[in-house]
Amino acid sequence: MTLWQRFSQSVTDSWYCPSGGWTRHLKLLSLLFSFLAERRKQRFLQSSRWSPPVPVIVVGNISVGGTGKTPLVAALVREFQRRGYRPGIISRGFGAETGEAPISVTPDSDPAIVGDEPVMLARQLNVPLMVNVDRVKAAQYLCDQTDCNLIIADDGLQHYNLQRQIEVLVLDGDRLLGNRLCLPAGPLREPPERMNQVDMVLVNTNNASISAKAEEVESALGRKGLYYFSLEPSAPVSVTGISKRIPDIARVHGVAGIGNPERFFNTLRSLGYDVIGHPFPDHHSFVPEDICFNDDLPVIMTAKDAVKCGDFADDRHWYLPVTTCVSDSCIEQLMEMIEARKPVSYVNRT
Template sequence: MKLWPRFSQSVTDSWYAPAGGWTRCLKPLSWLFSFLAARRKQRLLQTARWSSPVPVIVVGNISVGGTGKTPLVAALVREFQRRGYRPGIISRGFGAKTRGMPLSVRPDSDPAKAGDEPVMLARQLHVPLIVDVDRVKAARYLCDQTDCNLIIADDGLQHYNLQRHIEVLVLDGDRLLGNQLCLPAGPLREPPERMSQVDMILVNTNHASVSAKAEEVESSLGLTTLEREKLYCFSLEPSALVSMTGISQPIPDKTRVHGVAGIGNPERFFNTLRALGYDVIGHPYPDHHVFAPEDICFNDDLPVIMTAKDAVKCSGFADHRHWYLPVTTRVSDSCIEQLVAMIEARKPVFAG
């Protein structure tokens, strides 16, 4: 293994180590990071911020790495559509080319230009989706060019120059906030106190008992009464494997497979495959990794299974050995109804 990936993995392991890990020695730098982040936030909140003519829901996180945020966005879009809303999505489009922004993303857009997650969402949802590193420009474009009456921002919790009406914080149920320190000593972009400021906390868990997981989260994070009241759990449930060739063929036997994941928490994906009965040879890559053919081709005939997000970047050179695993996001009705109630309560703001 090359030196940089080993060091990167060592840092991540330290952030989520039970005793806090070796990166705790970087706490002075974390204090500096927190101070500068707070100064930036205060400055942005004191400036004139653009306010959308329709409600804006920001779905984001305060930790580095994957939390299941983008699949949750897809589920929220579908749920709001069922309730008569016309949602549109804005996204930074990590890895997207800045030339030509704001960019309207279509199902056939190039992931190298629009970003992997936006293209995946465009293929799944067929709703207006605008990419721009400046979320305000993306939201303005969405309002000017479409008839959407609700904006859902995929990420952007720290993009404070966009006025938002509802904030949803997403946590990984396995990792939570790690050692609860800000970068670089820990995985946080903002201090844990940020949880008290959001409207809803959604925890990604595959646990069968949501109530038991909620109790575990409350105990681990020491949540206040107010924070407990806005805590909900959701789960990502695997669907049937899909062949990358588009040709109907039998799903590979539950035997040894290569697992490929360029996401924030690859081990979660590998564990999902193991839970389905596969003996997994894991191949983790950095989040938003730009794949080349050699990254997914190995010196054997074993099946290769990857995430849906990675599949959009590999479709041009995948063959009969390659599959991807879609997921279905389960969100409770009570969570959705609470979000709808928040939107309805804010309608007088937009009536004028």
């Protein structure tokens, strides 16, 4: 582990330490960050902004790192399609080399150009998907060039230039709000109070422990009426696309370039694997040396990482698909909000 990786791990450990960790001494900087974030938000909310002709749902978070937003977006898209909607997706595309014009993402797009998560979504879903650093431009392109009648923004809760009808906040059920401090003393992009301003809070937690954790989570967050979802793993799939079963070997290498690698490693352990963990930063640009080790043990990575490793993976490399389980009551609540908040111009797109 490099010096920078050790420092990053120390910061993360402090953010999620119950006592606040050593970063709590940066609280004055957090107060300044929070003040500037609120000023920026109010500046956008008070400005003249483009009004989308279709409902916009933003699925985001207020903490840095992964919370399961992208798998949740995929699940919501499928549910809305089942109910007759024609959804489209917009995304920043972390690390994407987007210019002025939005880029349409296809299953064959280069993740180095459009981002890893958009390519993963494009391979899973048959919907229009646009990436641009300016989500408004991406949404305008979807409305002008496709027949979508619903837009889902993968991330972008703080992209206030984009008007939205519904805000969905996603939390990691293990980490929640950490030490509840804003950057740099804590992991939050906005103060904890922002949680009470969104339309729905969805907590990513293990399906088996939802009922046991619900009271604890609601007490910790100080908010009732939360919804929960889980990411249920399936059997590992070959990164190279070869149709075969993973070797029946207990010890494996786990590779994860996501916001919370340890969560992925724990998932592998819950499946019975003895995991040698190899954590990488979120959205890491993988090279062959990152996933090749001096043995013949299987290497299991996340689906998001697999889209970046396809060109140099071999028959030792696998990824772990997940099924996102969302309650019917959550979907019905979202449907009611969509129906109640459709823009006046929506009638022209039905």
